[in-house]
Amino acid sequence: MADPRNPGTSSIPQAAPAHTDSTSPAVDMDPVEYTLRKRLPRKLPKRRNDVYVNMKTDFRAQLARCQKLLEGGGHREICVHGLGLAINRAINIALQLQATSQGALQLAANTSTVELVDDLEPEDPDEAGEPMTRTRNNSAIHIKVFYPDPQ
Amino acid sequence: MDITKAGGSETSSSDIIPSSTSSFGLSTEPTGQMKSSNAACSTAMEPQAASLSPCVPSSSVSSKLGQSNLRRISRTEDSSVYPIPGLADDILHMRVKEGSKIRNLLRFVTARMHGEGRDGNGTSLRQVVFTGSGRGVTKTITCVEILKRKVGGLHQVSKIYYKTVNEVWEDPQQGAAGTSTQRTIPAICMLLSKDPLDPQEPGYQPPQSLGVPAEDTERCRALLRPAQSPSSEDRAKRLCQDDWSMWSP
Numbered sequence: 001m002a003d004p005r006n007p008g009t010s011s012i013p014q015a016a017p018a019h020t021d022s023t024s025p026a027v028d029m030d031p032v033e034y035t036l037r038k039r040l041p042r043k044l045p046k047r048r049n050d051v052y053v054n055m056k057t058d059f060r061a062q063l064a065r066c067q068k069l070l071e072g073g074g075h076r077e078i079c080v081h082g083l084g085l086a087i088n089r090a091i092n093i094a095l096q097l098q099a100t101s102q103g104a105l106q107l108a109a110n111t112s113t114v115e116l117v118d119d120l121e122p123e124d125p126d127e128a129g130e131p132m133t134r135t136r137n138n139s140a141i142h143i144k145v146f147y148p149d150p151q
Numbered sequence: 152m153d154i155t156k157a158g159g160s161e162t163s164s165s166d167i168i169p170s171s172t173s174s175f176g177l178s179t180e181p182t183g184q185m186k187s188s189n190a191a192c193s194t195a196m197e198p199q200a201a202s203l204s205p206c207v208p209s210s211s212v213s214s215k216l217g218q219s220n221l222r223r224i225s226r227t228e229d230s231s232v233y234p235i236p237g238l239a240d241d242i243l244h245m246r247v248k249e250g251s252k253i254r255n256l257l258r259f260v261t262a263r264m265h266g267e268g269r270d271g272n273g274t275s276l277r278q279v280v281f282t283g284s285g286r287g288v289t290k291t292i293t294c295v296e297i298l299k300r301k302v303g304g305l306h307q308v309s310k311i312y313y314k315t316v317n318e319v320w321e322d323p324q325q326g327a328a329g330t331s332t333q334r335t336i337p338a339i340c341m342l343l344s345k346d347p348l349d350p351q352e353p354g355y356q357p358p359q360s361l362g363v364p365a366e367d368t369e370r371c372r373a374l375l376r377p378a379q380s381p382s383s384e385d386r387a388k389r390l391c392q393d394d395w396s397m398w399s400p
Contacts, residue, residue, distance in 0.1 A: 087289050091311045091337045099313075108353035109309040111341070113296045139292040143311065144353075 033123040034132070038116070049078040053090040063093050070097065070105075070145070077146030083114055084138045094143040108144040113137050221320040224329055228317075233280060234310040235342050235352075243276055247283035247291040256294050257301070264302055277345045284314050284338035295341050299358075306348040307341060307356040314338040 046052070051066055069078050082090025091109075098105045120132040243263060245256060266275030279298075283291030299305050313335040321329035342348070348355060 084289065087292060088286070088337060091288060091339065095311060095313055095337055106353055107311060108355075109311050109339070110354065110356050111292045111296060111307075111309055113300075137296075139289060139296050141292060 034120040035123055037119040037121060039119060047079075049073070049075045051078060051080050051093075053080060053082045053086045053093060055086050055089065059089060059092070062089070063096055066093055066097055066145070067100070070101075077144055080143045080145060081140065082143075083140045087139065087141045090141055090143060094145050097145050104147060105145055106148050108146070110142045110144075112140050112142065114140045220322060220324065221330075222323045223318055224321050225319045226316060228314060233282075234312045234340050235280070235308055238280065238342065239278070243279045245279060245281045245294070247281060247287050247294060249285065249287040249290065251287070251290065253290065253294055253297070257297060260294075260298060261301055264298075279343050281341045281343070282338065285336045288337065288339050291339055291341065295343060298343065302343075302345075304358045305343045305345060306358055307343055308348055308352050309339065309341045309354040309356070311337065311339050 049069055051062070051069070053062055066078060066080065069075050080090050080094050082088075094107050094109075098107055114137070116136050116138055118134045118136065120134060122131065243260070245260060247256060260279055263276050264279065281291050281295050295307070299307065314337075316334045316336060317331060318334065319329040319331045350357070
């Protein structure tokens with residue numbers, strides 16, 4: 001890994017690596033200025049009944065989409081995925097679906113870790129800074145929302 | 152050490168309101184606070200501001216409710232039962248708050264899981280339960296994911312639920328009787344166990360060396376080799392479409 005910094009800090013998902021704290025000593029600083037570019041998360045497989053929740057789309061639109069899949073789309077189960085900050089929203093959507101179904105729907109939540117890649121590009125191309133990449137981890141949740149099979 | 156003391160007091164105390172315990176823990180380790188200021192600067196400031204000026208309610212709540220002239224005088228949560236059935240009463244319960252430091256929580260819990268606890272009379276724990284609500288949900292999941300990677304071989308059951316919080320507000324100018332509000336906030340409860348758990352329980356995850364759910368790895372494998380092994384992907388699709396006639400085990 002071409003990462004000169006402490007890799008332990010990468011486990012904190014909200015930590016912005018480009019943040020410069022004036023009070024802390026410069027042990028964390030790169031000698032060359034870099035621009036941090038976050039790549040998009042690894043493209044995950046997507047079935048018809050997979051919903052990837054983000055923080056840009058309106059909450060009600062995403063909730064309505066899930067309800068449409070379950071009621072109009074004829075799916076017995078859907079999978080709601082959320083990464084990082086969107087975990088809260090994914091949980092909210094799943095709980096709202098369950099509440100509006102009057103107990104007909106069940107939830108099964110799984111958690112995982114997703115590896116994300118950041119690109120570090122030198123701001124000044126004349127200086128001897130090489131483009132670097134850095135990997136960090138972020139938490140994710142996968143909630144299966146389903147009608148339980150009658151037994 | 153100051154740090155371990157701060158971690159223990161923060162995690163073991165059942166603080167309903169962000170009390171002086173957490174701000175004391177922060178003030179005893181100023182270097183740690185500075186280092187982690189980029190991670191949770193807003194959350195670290197909140198309990199301090201609340202303890203310094205008790206007349207002003209914490210900013211997040213007041214902005215959400217739009218009652219800036221009201222003062223919250225009590226906040227009670229229903230912390231009676233765990234949503235996971237069959238838990239022991241004396242199980243180690245980690246309450247993750249949005250201002251909790253991940254390193255404090257993990258230092259405490261890994262020591263207990265490895266049997267180095269100060270008051271745990273040397274025996275290592277078999278089970279631990281993590282709960283978090285609101286903006287602490289993400290941190291709770293991160294803690295569990297790191298712990299699973301550190302300890303290994305842990306069975307997991309996750310439950311999500313709504314937690315109801317009763318709040319009593321009063322107007323400091325008029326001194327009138329408080330109005331009580333009831334709010335529901337999303338919460339998560341996760342059980343980690345060294346012993347096997349019921350795989351039929353919704354939200355169960357078997358131990359994994361990589362920490363990726365089985366469904367994901369299966370799907371990744373199916374993506375990598377679509378020509379050779381399309382069976383798992385196909386089976387998943389058929390299961391989802393509920394087409395039982397085509398599916399033969």
